Structure formats: structure tokens, C-alpha cells
Amino acid sequence: MAYKKKYALVAVAGICVASGIAWWMQRQSSSSAAAPSASAAATPASGAAGGAQRVPAVEVAKVTPVTLVDEAQSVGSLRSRQGVMIRPEVAGRIKSIQFAEGQRVAKGQLLVQLDDQLQAAQVTQAKAEMSIAEANHKRNQDLVAQNFISKRTVDESAAALDVARAKLELAVATQQRLKIVAPFDGVTGLKQVSVGDYLKDGADIVNIEDIDAVLVDFRLPERFQSKIRPGQKALLNVDALPGRPFTALVQAVDPLIDANGRSVGIRGCIDNRQRQLRPGMFARVNTVFGVREQALTVPEEAIVPQGGRAFVVKVVPGEKPDTLVAQRVAVKTGVRQPGKVEIIEGLEAGDTVVTAGHQRLQKDGTPVRVIDLAAAAKAAAGSASVASAPAAGASASAPAPALSGPNPCARG
16 A cells, blocks of 8 residues: 555656646747747848838830731642643554653643554545545536436435535544643653553553642631732742742632631742742741731730730839839730730830839839840840851852743733
């Protein structure tokens, strides 16, 4: 029993000691927390005093008038203005080939002659039969005038003459179909046959391409269908001929919108009398809808969208001398191009707008400190262009030779 009382007294003493230690540690932590809070209370006051003198720095750019081209980019393929694969209408053996590969041929020029020995004989036979029919008919006309024969005999001889004439025309037409001629002016491709080959009707012989003008077919999204019109110009760049831009004249716009891609088909024509372009080439097309002189533009970083509207922060002089403040302005944007946006309403040429640091300007009238990085970059670019001017002049290409004759794309 005494043993149990001894352990109880030790336990009570341990609890009392632990409680005292905990109370002492709590007092120490409370006092240390009170000291930092006091110093923290003093810090904002001093920070506020220093912040009153700190002006936010922003990057700016000028509203500049430029010549703005309203255009859209697309890709297309080149094709001949006229192109056809020459094929025979009737079967036959090739007697002679009257063209060379890659040769320029004229409309109606003989290209391939099939063996026409049998057809020539038929023509000779038809001519003989028609001669006999003509003689018989003439003789019958003389006899009927003298009342030696009936009118019926004359009618029969006239019909026989018509039949003989038709047989001759048929024989001549059959013989002519063995002469394969060029349907239009153009350049021949690679022939697929040789002399002595027996061709069935419809067999490939050679392709002819009219490449004095080439066509470019491309598509644009349906939102541009109200802007594109025949007669407008499109600028082309061909990967096979880098650094040589070409101009296409829009000839036709497909009235049907493609339901799958929601795009409209467009066909343009390119003057190719220099023979630099070939059908099948891949082209990058910039369709020009219009050119606006003195269009106001700002860097795209200056636009702040909010609530379905576009804003810019303009830097204007403050009430105090030599001070600048921020002013929020709503603008109406136009054409967007890489790196810049057209401003239709809200700004004037020469205005200064903020391009970086908008988050520091919470309200109008906030003083700002301007960092004009654009001016420094422009100066650096100017010096670089002056340094590289001789090299650029040395690498300038010679002007293209003048072309004679009418533009093939302007023909009806």
C-alpha cells in the first residue's frame, strides 16, 4: 500500500513540473511574436514613404502611319492554261511521227500519221463512184428534157449522186481521222509511242501544254468570299524558284462554297512567257484585297482585350511639369498582321502607347517612367542596314527582260 502511494506522489510531482515548463515556454513565444509584429507595423509605414517616390517603368511605342496591305495567305497548285493528252479516235498503226519531244507546235500541225493505205483506196473508189453518178445524172437530165425518159429516172439518178457524194465525204473523213494534229498552240511533252506501234482508239500518244500563261488554283476561307473579286491581284512565291515573286490576276471565283472545308475556290492567271513556271508546281499565294495608305498601326502587345472590347494605355503629359501619366483608351481595330494591328478609331499618329507594363497601371493618371526600347532597336537596325548596304547592292539581281506582245492573261 505504501508502495502505491509513493508512485502516486511521483506522478503528481511530474505533472506539476511539466505544466510549469509549458507555461514558461508559452510566455516566451508570445513575447517573441509581439516584437516582430511591432517591427512589421513600422515597416509598411517606412515602405509607404519610400513607395511614394517609386514610379513604375513601362515600355512604349509610337502610333505610326504605314501603307497597309489587306491580304490573306493560302497555298495552291499551278496548271496549264490549256493541256490535253493526244489520243487517236480510231485504231491503227503509226506510219510516221512529225514532232520532237519538248517542241513548240502550232494549232493544226500534223503530229502523228497512222497508216491510211486502205482509207486512201476507199477515197479513190468513192471518187470514181461519184464521177459515174454525176455522169449518169447529167445524161438523165438531158434525156428527160427530150422526153426520152421519165422524171422518176432523173430523181433516182439524183439520189444515187447524193449517196455517192456522201460515201466520198465519209471516206475522206475516215482518212482524215488517221492524221492526228495539234488542237492548239503549245509545247509537246514526252511521247509514249514509236513508229510501227499499233494503237487502239484512246491510247496515250503525247501531252501538249499551253504554258504561255499558267493558272493557279487555290482556296480561301469562306469569310473572304465577299472580298475577293475577278481582276484583283495575288502575289505568288514558288518553292522551286526562291526569291522570284510572281503576280497572278484573279480570273474566276467559284460560286459554290465547299461544304467540307467551308472554303471558296479561286483561279488566277500568271503571265509565263519567260517559261519560268511549269504546271504542277506548288505555290504560296498572298491574295491582296486592298491597299490603305497612311493606316495607323501599333504593336500587337499594346492591345488589351477586356469584355469584348479592345483598349490601349496611352502615355500623356501629366499636370506637373516633366511628368507622364497613363490614360486608358478604347480603340477599334482593323486588319491584323504579324506583330502589328491597325487602329481605325481611338488614336492619332504620333501617340505613345504602352507595350509592356500594363499590370502596373491600375488606374488613369498613374505616373509612369518611359523606356523606349523601340527607338533603341530602330537606331541599331539603322546602323546595321548602313553597314550592310554595300553587300545588299552587290547581290541585287538584274531586272527581268521586258516581254513583247500582249499579256496572255488579258485575253478574253
